[in-house]
Structure formats: C-alpha cells, structure tokens
Amino acid sequence: MPAPVRHIVFLAFPGVRQLDITGPLEVFATARDLGAAYSWTVCSPDGADVATPSGRLAVDAPADPTVLHARGPVDTIIVPGSADLPEGPDPDGLLPALHALTSAAATPPRRVAAVCTGAFALASAGLLDHRRATTHWRHAATLARRHPLIEVEPDAIHVRDGHLLTSAGVTAGIDLALAMVEADAGADLAREVARDLVVFMQRPGGQSQFSSALRTAPPHHDLLRGVVDAIAADPAEDHRAPALAARAGLSVRHLTRLFHDQLGTTPAGYVEAARVAAAQGLLASGATVTGAAQRSGFGSDESLRRAFARRLGVTPSAYRARFRTTARDMS
Known part of the structure; x- marks a missing residue:
C-alpha cells in the first residue's frame, strides 16, 4: 500500500524572502523524486501573488483551509521569514491566515514550522509560548525580549518542540526541511537528498559561527x-x-x-x-x-x-x- 501523500503548505506574504520558501521546497521536491510522498502549495492570505525583495512570487491558492484541504489534508504549515517581521507590524492578513490554517477543526496540521524570522509570526500568534525556539542569530535577542514566554535558543540551527519547529536564518530552512524528511522517510533517504543538493546532512556547529562573537551594544558610561x-x-x-x-x-x-x-x-x-x-x-x-x-x-x-x-x-x-x-x- 503506498504511503499517504504529505501535503506541505507554504504561507507567503508581502516582503517574504523567496529562499525561505524555495530552499525547503527543493528539499521536498528532491525527496519526492527519490520516492517520498510529498505535495505542496504556496498560498498567501488573499491568494494574490506577493512582492518580495528579489521579485514577484507566484502563489497557488488563498490561505483558506477549505480550499487547501480540497487538495488533500494539510500535513505541514511552513511560515517563511522577512526582514520586516522582527520589528514591524505583522503583514496584513498574515496572522488571521496562520490562525485559520493551524486551527482548522477537521484535520489540523501535524506540524507547524517557521524559517528564519518566520518565528516572529508564530510568536505573535501565541504558538511558541512556553516552547523552545530559535531564529536568525541577528534577531534572537529581539525575539526573547518581545516574547519572554519563549525559551529562545540563539545558537541552534533548528529546534523542534512538540509539533512546532523553528530554524535559524535563511539557508537553515534547508537543514530544517532535511530534518523533516528524515523524520518522515528515514535517514537514508534524507542523506540521499543532502547528497543530491550538496549540503550537510547535519551542519557542523551552531549558527553563532556565522556571527561576530562580540554582539553587545556600546556602553553609555x-x-x-x-x-x-x-x-x-x-x-x-x-x-x-x-x-x-x-x-x-x-x-x-x-x-x-x-x-x-x-x-x-x-x-x-x-x-x-x-x-x-x-x-x-x-x-x-x-x-x-x-x-x-x-x-x-x-x-x-x-x-x-x-x-x-x-x-x-x-x-x-x-x-x-x-x-x-x-x-x-x-x-
């Protein structure tokens, strides 16, 4: 009997970083080519294409649970990041769309993930309260300050706490997607995906190696x-x-x-x-x-x-x- 198809939904919004979507998407696409059962949809709050810093991103559907579930039960929600999420107001419609997708009464998603600063959207929605999480090293202190109920792990490449997953900056979304593939289809297939994409199966070291060891603000005295x-x-x-x-x-x-x-x-x-x-x-x-x-x-x-x-x-x-x-x- 064939394995059930795991349907992954990427929630795009204006200002999103395309690599936060396309990086993990390449992992799932490669895994599918190697035999894993995945499908995916890129959606936005209103179903319209979204402007990004690197060009316009085509969207497949609105973030409507009824529309998305018609394509198959939603297994995983992935929220990418943007440069504006750490400090700015949440993009119009993002939080209502996230709430609708994560609280669909019939079949809620098995897991919810964030890439990079997408953790701020999960935090604003209250999903990370009393949970461990990470985000881009540059914004980890801001996440901890704005959301004191979250146990922020600033050096982690990705963190899983129950059904919630978060990752460090940008390309760490690839690490996160590989971890999901390993959980779904086993280490051997995930290793083949990593080899095909020429990336580490498990990146050595934490994300602090990508930042300066000296990250304090200048003193006032x-x-x-x-x-x-x-x-x-x-x-x-x-x-x-x-x-x-x-x-x-x-x-x-x-x-x-x-x-x-x-x-x-x-x-x-x-x-x-x-x-x-x-x-x-x-x-x-x-x-x-x-x-x-x-x-x-x-x-x-x-x-x-x-x-x-x-x-x-x-x-x-x-x-x-x-x-x-x-x-x-x-x-």
Missing part, C-alpha cells in the same frame, strides 16, 4: 566606553581586570559592576569575546591558526581552540576552512 575601545584597538594587550581598572582610574569592583550592568558580562568574558571576534576576522582574512592566536591575544592554539569551542561550537581550523578568503596565508 564614558569611562567604560574608553575601556572597550582600548580592548578593540589591541585585543592582545594585557586586559586583565586590574590592568583595565587602573587605566580607567576605577576600582576592579566598580569596573566589574559597570561591565555587568551595561554589557551583561564580566571584564574577562568581554575580553575573550573581543579576542574571538578578532581571531574570526584574522582567520577569514587568511591568517594561520597560530598567527590568529598570537595576534588576537590568546597566545596559544589550544587557548584559541577552547574559546572557539565555548563561543562558536567549531574549531579555529574548521572556521578558517569555511570562511577564509582566497588571499594568501598571513603569518
């Missing part, structure tokens, strides 16, 4: 601003707390309190983050691991490796292999 500027100017200098406090004319206790209150970390934690950020830049520019360790202030390859493991979840050599330029090696 003038003396503290001078301290962090000095750290950024020469990460390899002696930046132990007594030295920093002496240069600022403050006690170590006062300096530590300023770091905690305005930057949410300790002096040592901030210095390590600044050195990791410096090492990221050096490695991406072609520096060797040893050269990056010395010039960023870690001193040894092992110290750099431990800091990268803590903050980025990858080794310096793996980071260098993924992000370096084609420039010649630097000493």
